[in-house]
Amino acid sequence: MDQPDAAAPAQDRKAPATIYDIARHTGVSPSTVSRALNKPGRLNPDTERRIREAAKELGYRINPMARALPTGKTGTLGLIVSDITNPVYFDLVRGAERAASEAGFTLIFADSQESGELELTTAERLQSYVDGLLLVASRLDDRQIQGLSSVKPVMMVNREVPGIPAVVPDVRPGITDALDQLRRLGHRRIAYLSGPPLSWLNGMRWKTLFDLAVEWDMSIVEVKSTAPTREGGAEAFQRVKAAGVTAVFAYNDLVALGLLRECREHRIDVPGRLSIIGFDDIFGADLPTPALSSIKSPLSEIGEKAVRRLLSELDGTQGGTEILLQTRFVSRESVAGPHEVQ
Amino acid sequence: MDQPDAAAPAQDRKAPATIYDIARHTGVSPSTVSRALNKPGRLNPDTERRIREAAKELGYRINPMARALPTGKTGTLGLIVSDITNPVYFDLVRGAERAASEAGFTLIFADSQESGELELTTAERLQSYVDGLLLVASRLDDRQIQGLSSVKPVMMVNREVPGIPAVVPDVRPGITDALDQLRRLGHRRIAYLSGPPLSWLNGMRWKTLFDLAVEWDMSIVEVKSTAPTREGGAEAFQRVKAAGVTAVFAYNDLVALGLLRECREHRIDVPGRLSIIGFDDIFGADLPTPALSSIKSPLSEIGEKAVRRLLSELDGTQGGTEILLQTRFVSRESVAGPHEVQ
DNA sequence: TATCGAGGGGCAATCGATTGACAATTGCGA
DNA sequence: TCGCAATTGTCAATCGATTGCCCCTCGATA
Structure with a gap:
């Protein structure tokens, strides 16, 4: 006797709550809500608490797009690798992800399929979404990279380009x-x-x-x-x-x-x-x-370091241009003396 | 004799061009520019051409955040896997990426590190960025997933949940x-x-x-x-x-x-x-x-299909709730008759 | 009691693009 | 020459959040 599609919530999605809803709910102005949420201490503690509670109650989640408009900050970083299915990038990706989410940033991955052209297109497309770009083992030439870097901060990984910060082994x-x-x-x-x-x-x-x-x-x-x-x-x-x-x-x-x-x-x-x-x-x-x-x-360390440096670059806290991380030899069975087996 | 840091473009980034710049450049209003770029044919062909040229000349790139505000569409999909370093997901990720970029969408990856809690947090965070979510082998329970789906479209991969569209092998x-x-x-x-x-x-x-x-x-x-x-x-x-x-x-x-x-x-x-x-x-x-x-x-096909279905879901063109893709046995050396070697 | 100052909070402009409503221009036929 | 419709383009409101500036209130001090 149940309705056939009772389990399907698909259709009507409720519009998410905004600071205006919270403002109405608590009888303050939207700007006050914004302050309550972003500048702890700026407001009367009691007001702030009421606003926070209302926000929770309404299930408020900030709209990153709306915030990005006035601030110009998206809270997002782009990571471009030549081939995402290359196992080499596993640990790198994971390290980068960890560092990014620790800092409250979201990481966007993209893949240039080993093609320089596609890499440029992808990078340009991504640049409008993100605050900064990480280029891993880029196949672009120095000029193209410098061009990208004149739009938004760029961090090189496993590659060096004059004037661009890099993390390399x-x-x-x-x-x-x-x-x-x-x-x-x-x-x-x-x-x-x-x-x-x-x-x-x-x-x-x-x-x-x-x-x-x-x-x-x-x-x-x-x-x-x-x-x-x-x-x-x-x-x-x-x-x-x-x-x-x-x-x-x-x-x-x-x-x-x-x-x-x-x-x-x-x-x-x-x-x-x-x-x-x-x-x-x-x-x-x-x-x-x-x-x-x-x-x-x-690699995981390289990913982490690269993200962290890019983030500090965004802060204006730029360090040197290059970070070196040590490699090491892992010896397994594929090495022996020549002609050891006659 | 060159300046020491001549090659460093790091500092001053020129603000990207907006439709206002183009409008000023061509002597029309911003809305006309918007129409020229989005509704081919709506304008006088000559005007449209002039605007397009100016856009190219100024290196105009649309600001996705600004567009997302009035339209509510970000042009972005989120893909959450339990562990991004798991080689299983390679082909899936690659297929999804291909399908997404074919459709002009950007894919955002995230990783829940095999933790249900983190998966929920990540999903919620991602939801404010994207138009729809792909959950691969989700560890969430049905209710949580239905909750997510009541906010924005959700597509399941390698998992079935009542009322939620899915692509599974x-x-x-x-x-x-x-x-x-x-x-x-x-x-x-x-x-x-x-x-x-x-x-x-x-x-x-x-x-x-x-x-x-x-x-x-x-x-x-x-x-x-x-x-x-x-x-x-x-x-x-x-x-x-x-x-x-x-x-x-x-x-x-x-x-x-x-x-x-x-x-x-x-x-x-x-x-x-x-x-x-x-x-x-x-x-x-x-x-x-x-x-x-x-x-x-x-897997690569699963990724593609999942993205395509999610996209058609966004269009309102929803098909059935489930797509099945065939598995097949790849026989190699690890199989033989029992006790074949005594 | 008048004045000052600080804390708390509102107003309104702004970011860039979209879009419904409307105005201006043009061309055409009568 | 006039009127009407079709074509082309502009106005202005809107999306959600941020932030500089200003005002109000209230307590403290002279």
Whole structure:
């Protein structure tokens, strides 16, 4: 006998309460309500209490749009990554989220699908919603980024651009440890399976590795990959093999995993004939046999720091332009002495 | 001789252009500008063109906050997942993003960190920003969700609530295939390593599996896990072992991976002594040896469909209340006949 | 008793865009 | 040449919250 759709609340939505409703309810003016809610102490304690109670009773929730209009502040930050499905960004996203919500800010994520054009469009679209933008591993060129930054504050992550504040990992410690381990194990000829040419981080990794290898008198070559993915790593297998090295650093773990899998398919013993080291220590790096060694960035910390710095930038409390966070080498089974297994 | 900070555009940000600027620039009134930009054809084609040109020239970008005030539409959707770092959500997020941006909407993500309380808070906070909410695998109870839905449209994903539209996978096809394969291989006693009791999907998986096992005259038991994570799976190892089954379905791939790893640690042969099947076919499921078999949901499609339905809900074009999408079994190395390896 | 000052609270303008109502212009036919 | 309708554009109110400025009240002090 019940009405068929009794459970469906879908239709009529009550308009949310405004400060005007509260004002009417308590017999004060809207401005007083605004003050009661935003400037504790400015009003008679009793009035303030009455207003607060009425607000609670009416289920008042501030309308962020309406507030944003006079203040120009939206209480929102935008985070743009090149590929949201890349496991690398997990911890970063999580760290950023935590820092943002601690500060009462809302984080908006977007994804540029590895396309510079789309990244620019997205960034511009997002800029009208947010108070500031976080660009992670941006593929834009310096000028475009400076352009964005002339509209609203921009914070770079895993990339440096003159004049723009940034939070980046210091790749040196991790690379030094890893290379040192390889050297001790007897490796002399190594390769770097590189990533996207436009990636700042790719450049840093290569340069740091190169300099160190030269310094330590090891031979090093760059092997290019076609994409920073597992497919890209698999596809580069023949070229890596042809390079005749005993160890390879891959641009990131995805590429390393692809290569690792392909080695297995072709019965190339890892780590016996080839040691493989990735970057980022993403989810799943420890899953294969052999488990992948990797150079880990403190990504969640990077996310947090980036948000916090952006927020302090919004306050006007700008610090220096760059924050460095240390990487470290996570050694797993994919590394051993060359030809250890005959 | 350059100024030290010449490259730093940080400081003075020019205020963005408004329709008033355009109006002044072209000698018409602001309302005309608004019409030119929003109602093509309403104005003299020549006027419209002039206004559009001026808008471009001044780099005009609409202020979404200002627009939201009179219209009540923000052009934004909110997506809440229980844990943003869970690889399960990758494809879902990506599909949702694609559908949203196709429609010119911006997607806001949030994460409830597996906590019902936080989920409610987050949902409420988000609601004032967005036109509609997508709740993925929500841990809230039906009443809370109906409450949210009385404020703004809500769309459920991977969960059903009376009266609320939903997009969910149909777990039957995948489970049927998987169980059928196990049966043919000779398995008779299986276990379900269950997930969070509050998870609707967990309930569906268990119930479907149970009914089918009973129907096919196989014995089945539920083994509880403490968390839907790799740790949770590893931790359940002893209980699974004690259950004396030859095959186990795990609530999701994370749990399955945890269990798989623990089997290896304890030298329990998979799939020889125990076949393992997960759900979701997440990134990395194919990485371990043996590679994990899994029942896959079309997550990216689910994300897309959910957004599209929510959008049509906003239009008033509401369809039915439920959309089902088919799952399928992805068979890999973690499944074989029992005791195949003696 | 007159004056001063501080605390408490209201008024009204403002942010940027939208939109219903209305006014001005134009063109056309009679 | 006049009138009418269609076309084109403007006015002004509105959305919800903020905030500078001003006024009122009341107690304290001279």
